[in-house]
Every structure is written in structure tokens, then in C-alpha cells.
Amino acid sequence: MKTVRTRFAPSPTGSLHIGSARSALFSWLLAKHHGGKFILRIEDTDQKRYVENAVEEFIEMLAWLGIHHDEGPDIGGEFGPYYQSQRLELYQKWAKWLVENDKAYYAYDTPEELEQINQERRAKKLPPGYDGRHRDLTDEQRAAYEAEGRTPVIRFKMRREGTTQVHDLVQGDVEFRNNTLQDIVLLKSDGFPTYHLAHVIDDHFMEITHVTRSNEWLPSLPIHINLWNAFGWEIPAYAHLPVLLNPNGKGKLSKRHVGTKNESGEQILVLVKEYKEAGYLPEALVNFLTNIGWNFGDEREIFTVQEAIQRFDLSGVNPANSAYPIEKLDWINGIYIREHTSIERLAELLREPLQKAGLKVDDEVLLKVTPLVQTRITKLNDVVELAGFFFHETFIPPAKEDIIQKKMDAASTIKLLEATLPRLEALETWTTDAMLQDMDALATELALKRGQVFGALRVAVTGQKISTPTFETMEILGKDESLKRIRLAIDILKG
């Protein structure tokens, strides 16, 4: 049996899109499931849209997600080169072969002439496209156009009769009527191939066994089938993957939505690098993406990539597009943070967002703080707001009204905090348990609720109304610092 070879073939026109990443992921899962190879190929045949560093970023983001390619522009391979711009001679050679075998022809129409054809067709309520007027040019006519200085394109002589039937691994049996097809351009006048030509030639010579791509390509599938047949090459299996729609289900999740917000005012992240920067874990993102359009079985939502690889099967891929269920990602990320990440690793991961927020991170403190934040954050970045105060150079004191708890006023709060001081000072061991016991007793003595005592201390000591648990926090802060902050809170209340 042939080695399964799949590929991800992005155009270097920008940063890696979350939808493209999902397609790449499915393609990779398919290859790995069969113990095959996953290839990265760069489709840079549109010189106008080329974006600098796009390739480097694709590779970086795929690696971050754990999607490692076996062949590609950075690591090579025996089927290279992996940039289409470096394979021009191959496309030109085979385009010419098609012309010589009467399966393609030179067309000399100018962009203006093509635009005019389109307008006329639209007026006649015909689909836009080319009418094939240069299909049967005589040698003299061609010579005349050449003499005018026109550079031709090579167009495919599309078969117009009958139907083209294909079995798609995801979509099932699909049938197209050939009379709706056009003589598409294969080789542009600048000598670069179009997608159609390059895709067939590359997938043939790179020995791709399963062509995976988004279902936006489904309408051009008959073109490709006819091309394969014209070449007389063996046709690989095709799998048209569903695409991600906007969370409201309207329109595909598009790069144009970068920086825009959904109805509830939340930012819709569409670039993989944005997810990285927002503090999502790659394994959580992969788990999340794998659950859209495919399902693990066993009613399990959380699983490792290895488990997904074992079970992944294209027949289980849902052919329908899906609204992007972004709210599920926070839940999954939270699970990975609290159930699948060790304290040591989490501490390591937390350092970056903290530092990015301009804080000076003490590793020892961080390691103590990490278990306290683990169940309280859904994204790595949340640590800054919740526990950033541990790393402030100078303490940011709370506002007066924040210290005062429910059903209390400044006077009673002062009394309370002043009562805590001698007792905390007298504590022999500065531990959470000791503090908890003692302050609990104090609450009873003062006829206050635990929440009132603990809450006032929390705000005094952290400067925040929402924070890590009070006594755990005080234990980490240390006795001197904690008492200092309580005294400061009393001053604030008095002032």
C-alpha cells in the first residue's frame, strides 16, 4: 500500500488564520493516522499578494500548535522545491505539453477585452467567464496577435459535454454538468501558473494521495478532474473540508474580522498568533479545533492529539460548515490549565504574560502563587489581573470604600483591622491554617461574619476586591509585609 501523503498549501498572503490552521490540522491528523507524511507547500504564484515573513510565521505557528511537517520549504525533502515560484519550469513544460496535445491553447485576449466579454455575458444573464473565442485560432491569427506584441496565456480546452462525477471523502458523491465549465487560464502571461494548474502538477509530482482543502474549492473540482484526465495521471482522493463561519453563523470567519468584535462586545480572534498572545495553550486550541466538524466518539470532549490521531477518520467529518463555537475554547483552555498542566509548567507559562505586563517576576513567589491561580484563570493572561499585585514594585493601596465590607462603615472597619493586628503579630507560625483559625475566632468574638473579616483583610492586603484567597496570599506575602499593609489600610480609613 502506498504511503499516505497529505499537504497544507497556504498562500503567503498574511498571518496564519485559525480556519486554515484547522484545515492543516485535519490534513495532518489524516496523514498521521495512516502513519503517512504531511507536507508544507507554499503557493506563491501570485506575486502581487506576497507578504514578507508570512512563510516563517506559518511555520512558527504550526510548530507551536504541534503540527509538524515532514517536508517543506524550511526542511526540504525529496519532492522539492516546496515553493511554487521555484517550480515555474515544470508548470511551463506541462502547460506546453497540453497545448501540443490539443488539450490547451494560447489565448491573446487583453484584460480589457475579457472585461467586455464579461459585461456582455452578464447582460445576457450568462455566468461570467470566457467564451473560448481563441480556441481555434489559425497560425496566421496567432502570428498577427504576436506581431501586436501580445503575450498569450494558456487556456484549458475544457470538455463541455456530459457530466463529471467524483466521490469526495467528506462530501460524498458530487456531480457537475460540464456545460457550466469554462476554459480557465492555466498559465498566466507572466509565465506563472494559476492555482488550477499548479495544484494538479504539484500534487501529482509530490505524490499526494489525499487532497484536503476547504469546501470553497468544491465548485472547481470538475476543472481539476478534467485536468487530471487530460494529463492521464492517477487522480488522488479528494476531501473537501467544511469551513468555519462567524460565531453568528453569517459568513465565513474572515481575516477581515481581525480586530472586530461580536455582538456581546468580545474580540473575535482569527489569527493563530492572536490566540497565542491571548494566553491560550496550544494543546487546548488543538483539542478545541478538533471538536469542530469532527467528533471523538464516546461523548468525550477532552482528549490528547495522540488519541485523536488514532481515531481520526474523514468519514466522520461533518460536511456542513459550522458557526465558530468560540465560547467553548475558554472552557477547554481552563480545563487544560487546571487538569493537564503541572504547577511547574504552569508557573513557567505564567511568567511571560506577567513580564509582558511590565512586572518583575520572582520565580520563588511565582511558584507559590501558581496553585492559587490555577483554578481561577481561563487564559494565561488572566493572571495579571488576578495576581499581578504579588509582583508590583510598590504596593498599590486600595480605595477607602473597597476596604469597607457589607453592613460595615469606616469606624467599625478600623476597629476590626486594629483588632487583627496584635493577634496576627502574636501568631507563632505564619501559616494559612493558623491565620484562618485565629481570624475565624476573632470574627466570632466581634460578632462579625467571616466574610466581613476576611474580606477587609483581603482588600487591605491585596488592594483588590477580587483576588487569590486571603490567608494563602498573606502567607506568601510574609508577616511583615502583611501587617504593614493592614496598618496602611487603617490609615486610609482614618484619612
Add this chain to the structure above:
RNA sequence: GCCCCAUUCGUCUAGUGGCCUAGGACGCAGCCCUCUCAAGGCUGAAACACGGGUUCGAGUCCCGUAUGGGGCACCA
């Protein structure tokens, strides 16, 4: 305009003719736990787009309608 694809709770999904009184998950609501916030536990509301067939029997098969998505470039 023409062509292709899809359609189960708000959303992601299970379901491949009888096991479906339609299952799970997110989100939402309520309760419990609780020093804040989380986490955790329990409970609840919530769907087969519509209309015709086929069949003893249809969420599951067929046809139509509606809705949604996509395509129709010297872009990929």
C-alpha cells in the same frame, strides 16, 4: 443570473430505518459548597427547517420548498 454543498437544542455535536419519551458538551438558570473570584457537585429549560412521498415503521431514504454557506478572475 447560473452552478455546487449543507440544514438535529442559542452554539458545537451523537444519531447510518425500529434501541429516540432524540444522547453529550459549551453557554444559560436554580440549588449546594464557600473568605472574594473561580473550581467542584446536583437539578433544570432548550432541537430533528417546512411540505409531500417510500415503508408495517423516518431525525435517519427520495422529491420539492425555504433558509444558510460557497463558487462562477491572467486570486488562492
